[in-house]
Amino acid sequence: MIKTFAAAALAFAGLVGPAAAQNARGPALVAVQLDAVITEMGLTPGARVTGRLAHGRSQLANIEAPGGQVYFLGVCDENCRDFDLIVRDSSGRELGRDDEPNDATYVSLEGATAGLYTLEVSMADCTGECHWGVGVFR
Template sequence: MIKLRPIKPALLALLTLTGLATASTYSYYQSEMSDWEYIGYDAAYSSSSGNLREGQTTSWTYRAYGGDRYLNFAVCDDDCDDIDLYLYDQSGRLVARDTAGDDTPYVAYSVPFTQTLKVVVKMEDCSYNPCEYRLGFMHK
């Protein structure tokens, strides 16, 4: 049996100040998800997460069913000040984007017919590279 000792407050403060310990994106994700559920959205797929350096992008594709409204949102860690989302339909046309200077973007789209959507995540401002992000997939 391994015995774990609690971290001393001074050590935790030092780790936080140096960027070695940051708040988990999962708690931010849960908070945002609760807000969207409150207004009628349900989780469509499991969340996705990763790390991006400032200026980097990554993308995810998912199946969206005609007649539903889909919403993607992102959260990022305490070192991130700005993350953006872009949503493309199956023909590659940009159908929604959130490029506001914030760390909780969202994009929504009413899908006219069943298709594959692509959401692009771009890390605009990360003060301590890389920054962690988490992407949510919701629908109603």
Template sequence: MLKSLAVATAIAFFAVPAVAQDGDALIAELFTAFEAEFPNLSTVQRHNAGLAEGASSRFTFNARAGVEYTVVGLCDQNCTDVDLEVFSGSTSVGSDFLEDDVPIVMFTAERAGSYTVEITMAACSAANCRAGAKAYAG
């Protein structure tokens, strides 16, 4: 399923018209396209941040034990590489540090409780790029 998620996300990314738009608007449009491809996924938490190259932002969401979660990251037109890592406490449960702008982390929650997502702007051609991440259950 991970490969099909990556392919669908890439297709959704390139399906968006190449018009100048606000970074958050572009990210919202990309997530809408992604969600149209995967209607079984339900949004648990979302997060947008303005990040300089090398900077990170975190958000948390509550998970239920035994449920599969997919965390997807996206960034604006000035970004070429954004990374994700998901933590349960201080333990990493998954990461995507590939050199791309659509990181995906899938994991099954071993315990109920709070999970933390860290999104890092690895490569940005502007002083500040917009990045977004969503955690989905399903």
């Protein structure tokens, strides 16, 4: 499941297609892309966090996740080319990361404990300031 999901996650940013990308920009494009995960991949949505970062900047955000198999999926807007994600538990221990050079990022956790997780999101390559969003899915 993880390898199948990995391939799908890398492609999911393309699910919105050129027409949707023309109509949605900035935070609206982020929302459209995260909504596409629900409809196109059949995952159950959970919490979302969003923000805006300049090129080369990082920030921390907290997000609630259910227990069990969970996926943290992140996307960024049309000005972004590389968005990275690190997921940590409540004690600060790193549980997973995606720092591949792409604009859609994911971390999969098997047997996650329900609770609060800390995300470190980084805008590795963007023009100006870029909007981003991370959702938790099952």
